[in-house]
Amino acid sequence: MVTEAKSRWALAALLAGTAALYLWGLGASGWANSFYSAAVQAGSQSWKAFFFGASDAAGAITVDKTPASLWPMVLSVRLFGLSSWAILVPQALMGVGTVAMVYASVRRLFPAWAALLAGAAMALTPVAVLMFRFNNPDALLVLLLTVAAYCVIRAQEHGATRWLVLAGVAIGFAFLAKMLQAFLVLPGFALVYLLAAPVAFWRRVRQLLLAGAAMVVAAGWWLLAVALVPASERPYIGGSQTNSVLELALGYNGIGRLNGADYGGLGNLNQQAGWLRLFDTEAGGQISWLLPAALVLLAAATWLTRRASRADPVRAALWVWGSWLLVTGLIFSLMQGIFHAYYTVALAPAIAALVGIGAAVAWERGAHRLLAVVAAGTAVWSYVLLSRSSGWNPWLGVVVLVAGLGAALVMLFTRRVAAVVAVAVVACLAGPAAYAVDTAASPHTGAIPTAGPATRSSDGGFQRPGGGRRGGNNQAFTQRRPGGPQSRGGMGGLLNAGTPSAELTALLKSGAAGYTWVAATVGSNNAAGYQLATELPVMAVGGFNGTDPAPTLERFQQYVAEGKIHYFVGTGMGGAGRSTGGSDDAARIAAWVRETFTATTVGGTTVFDLTQS
Known part of the structure; x- marks a missing residue:
């Protein structure tokens, strides 16, 4: 009972700390992404604009996404009035909810320390701090996909249809937040349940069909409503060339993101696709601090559970998160269309959960030397990432490297020194934590925000917190103007709005x-x-x-x-x-x-x- 009480207090501290980090100075970012803030303002004045996700209250055109991510922000503005805080607080609370769901998912099968490790890793991921303090659709997407993963894990434990259907509902509603990206987790989730659920095969098939039907209903009701409303009585579907939601989903926000033909957008502006994209100077500091550890622990834990029964819930949970990481990570790495580093927030729950689960499996099965190697490797990689921010707290990388390697060396010979393990954990989390604090302390505006301090890129430019890059590949996103009336003094542009006189x-x-x-x-x-x-x-x-x-x-x-x-x-x-x-x-x-x-x-x-x- 004492241990359980302590774990509850530890969870409360984790969530309180996450809330403080995500809410601290939230209003400094102003309208953040003005594109979505304007749609929130419109929805707060018109229920029709609210439903369709229109950019203005008169309903000329919608934003280029389905509107579910706008709805919590609109309701907040309707309650508290139009302000930066009213728009962004729902996003921050979604972040706290995501950390709680990661903790709950790991805690079902593993000790409290593993769940706390996973929750802390999630909370301190720099790109998560960025996006849960911002008003892009990713916050709701990530929360709903994390809920779906939790539901699949619950369903697999006893073959529960109800939990699997709830997972389908969560994924379907996530589609209404950011369209086809929500479906990247589907192949892995479905395959894990089909192979590992402790019920008869054809029952598993029927359950998956029911969950699929629930997902279609959760995603499709809004699409059907849009299709039934005459085009003359609703806003134009932004991001499409034919006023079609399906074109938007399959073209501009679908196939176009994979092959670079984004159908009426700006074309393929990103040529950096490749196997190591998640580790490069654009995305590395956003998401990859614990990514090598997660991959190693996924492989190691899979090996350590190789003799488990088909329906072993530990291995199933491991592969619910592992399939999420591998499928989504590969798509992000290899997609030829427009890619922004902040998309990688969708990997944060999977990485965090795999670190917690993998560490627990390795520790319980006596593979503490493996954990020492993982800690050492994480410290070295953190040093590399921190060295990319030259001039920004240069001492930190050295401290992380020395502490991480020293603790790992001691762990190679003993697993009984709790203080040494604590030092190793702190060393592994210090780099992302520093980036997280820097992110929370910096205002972010525009369409392409980035977390952490400026980093030197491979092409000599600088990745800047707050959006965009000076020099380098994102120059293609600088403001452009068509032939026609021009502004003297101008205002705004493609990626951000200005403030008129x-x-x-x-x-x-x-x-x-x-x-x-x-x-x-x-x-x-x-x-x-x-x-x-x-x-x-x-x-x-x-x-x-x-x-x-x-x-x-x-x-x-x-x-x-x-x-x-x-x-x-x-x-x-x-x-x-x-x-x-x-x-x-x-x-x-x-x-x-x-x-x-x-x-x-x-x-x-x-x-x-x-x-x-």
């Missing part, structure tokens, strides 16, 4: 009640800046990349003729258009506005009054 904000607000949209501008992030400043609908012409045919030139001209749009703000970006299979309507609209209306400059930005030709 007080003079321009006041102009957009004037007479707003008489218009459906107070303004239109090319690109969702440009529109987001004006919308968040005014809290009024601003039409994002062309969607995120400016390459969606929404609206067409003819439809835009009709809106103008009907007096639905007051101003056009000449802050343009995105000129990919037909070069990547996308629409050039945004460029055509911008050119028509320039030729038809008189430009004025307000607060350093070019503005066209669409009511004065």
Whole structure:
């Protein structure tokens, strides 16, 4: 009882510490990803915008994802009002929930220390700290997939249909957060249950079919609702060229991410695919601190349990997490389409759980020398990662290396010195913990945030916390502007929104009640800046990349003729258009506005009054 009570206190301390880390200074990031913050603001004013995930309350176009990740943030804003805190707190709480689920999954079969190790590894993963303090869809995705893994483990223990169906529901709803990425765990989860559940084979098959049906219902109800609503009565589906959710899921957010043909986006902007991508200078400091340890412990624990029965729950749990890590990790490593390092947050629960489970299996079966080798290797790899941040606490890498190798050396000869084991654990977690604290202490904005301090890349550029890179491959993501009205002084761009001047904000607000949209501008992030400043609908012409045919030139001209749009703000970006299979309507609209209306400059930005030709 005493041990159990202590484990509860330890869990409470873990969750409290995670909450403090994820909530600390949360408002410093402002609107974080303005693209999603604008959609949250829109949903807080319109239930229709809420349901469809529209970028503005008038419902011109949706974000380029399914909308489930927006819903918790919208509800928070409806309760507490529009603010950075109201938007980001639900994300932080999802992070605490994910740590709790990792702990609970490991604790079912292993000692409290192993579950605490797994939970701490999850909480301190730098990219997890980043994304649970940010408003991208990944927070809800990771929480739901972790819930699904827990449910599969529970189902396998006794062949319980209910738990397997709940896993299907969780994965289905995760699809509504980030589409096909949610399904990467499916092959492994299904195969582990089919091979290891302690019930008859055909019962396992029927259970998997039921879980699959539950997943389809959980993912498909929203798709069906969208399909049943006439296109004229809902927002355009952003990220698609045919106003289709299925095209969005299978094209721009599906096959296009694998083969680089992202159907109306910016094309293949990332040529760094390869087996070692997760260890390189872009992704390494985000996720790979414990990745080598997880892989080694997965292999070792599989060997150590080789004589177990088919339905052994320990080996099954090991491979629930192992299949998640291997399948998702290989896809991330080899995908030819757009890849950002923050995607790797989807690997964090699997890595953390495998470290806890693998360490417990090795310790209980007397393989403490293996653990010593793992600790030594982790310390060396941490030193390598820390050395990439030259000038940032250079002493830390040396301390980690000396402490880790020293503790590992002692562990080779004894397993009875708890203090030595504690030193080894601290040495293994010190690097990611330092990056985690640095991440929490730094504001992050824009579409491509990164965790930790700046790191030198292999091409001589610098990976910067807060998004983007100076030099190197992400230069392809710098702001672009199409032919058409240009802004003197400009604002925003492809990957982030700016803050308009007080003079321009006041102009957009004037007479707003008489218009459906107070303004239109090319690109969702440009529109987001004006919308968040005014809290009024601003039409994002062309969607995120400016390459969606929404609206067409003819439809835009009709809106103008009907007096639905007051101003056009000449802050343009995105000129990919037909070069990547996308629409050039945004460029055509911008050119028509320039030729038809008189430009004025307000607060350093070019503005066209669409009511004065």
